[in-house]
Amino acid sequence: MAKTRDTLPLLRTEEDLARLPAHERIRYRLVGAGSRYHANDNIAAHVRPGELDELKAEVESRMKEVLQALVIDTDSDHNTNDTARRVAKMFIDEVFRGRYQPAPALTEFPNVERLNELMIVGPVKVRSACSHHLCPILGRVWIGVMPNEHSNLIGLSKYARIADWIMSRPQIQEEAVTMLANVLQERVKPDGLAIVMEADHFCMHWRGVKDDESMMTNSVMRGAFLKDANLRREFLSLLSKKG
Numbered sequence: 001m002a003k004t005r006d007t008l009p010l011l012r013t014e015e016d017l018a019r020l021p022a023h024e025r026i027r028y029r030l031v032g033a034g035s036r037y038h039a040n041d042n043i044a045a046h047v048r049p050g051e052l053d054e055l056k057a058e059v060e061s062r063m064k065e066v067l068q069a070l071v072i073d074t075d076s077d078h079n080t081n082d083t084a085r086r087v088a089k090m091f092i093d094e095v096f097r098g099r100y101q102p103a104p105a106l107t108e109f110p111n112v113e114r115l116n117e118l119m120i121v122g123p124v125k126v127r128s129a130c131s132h133h134l135c136p137i138l139g140r141v142w143i144g145v146m147p148n149e150h151s152n153l154i155g156l157s158k159y160a161r162i163a164d165w166i167m168s169r170p171q172i173q174e175e176a177v178t179m180l181a182n183v184l185q186e187r188v189k190p191d192g193l194a195i196v197m198e199a200d201h202f203c204m205h206w207r208g209v210k211d212d213e214s215m216m217t218n219s220v221m222r223g224a225f226l227k228d229a230n231l232r233r234e235f236l237s238l239l240s241k242k243g
């Protein structure tokens with residue numbers, strides 16, 4: 001088999017891979033599969049059992065270097081002594097877990113009652129972080145669904161679980177609502193889907209202009225909500241009452 005180093009990735013055996021740090025091993029699989037791995041992408045399909053613990057250890061050691069670069073004496077400062085470990089755990093197990101955990105399991109029910117009335121879920125509280133500064137984003141999401149007889153219905157609490165899975169990643173608000181819309185469209189298959197997200201961006205409070213006007217609202221309208229101005233109005237008016 002002819003193989004040029006320039007065009008083909010160097011093939012590695014499982015044994016070679018095992019010797020690499022976990023983040024390089026996982027990246028090798030992602031590149032091999034042609035999968036994007038931006039901050040707000042989920043990479044769970046490429047992470048093998050036990051590798052999240054390895055990743056946590058790698059993030060911890062890099063985080064320790066960040067603290068050193070900030071000229072913080074983590075050896076004698078009891079407050080920052082264990083910070084690298086805490087931050088690594090917080091990133092991988094908590095605030096960015098939506099990158100590393102598979103999608104929440106959902107039970108989908110066929111729409112046997114043939115419901116075709118506007119359904120609104122929200123406000124769902126969401127927590128995220130901006131991709132630019134890794135500062136918190138705290139907000140609320142409203143979801144409007146217009147089902148048809150072919151739609152799959154999911155339990156109300158599942159909307160919150162999917163939103164949490166999408167938001168628990170470094171995100172950009174516009175991309176986050178689009179991602180959420182794509183997942184719901186694919187799972188629920190409604191006639192129309194509307195999402196509004198309103199969020200407070202802490203990078204605006206904490207740094208930069210220190211502007212307290214940091215609320216940002218954006219929306220995605222699909223299908224029936226795009227075509228039907230009355231439906232869109234009905235959704236937006238119910239949402240303002242529920243606020």
Ligand SMILES: [Zn+2]
Pocket residue numbers: 130131132133134135203204
């Ligand atoms: Zn930011």
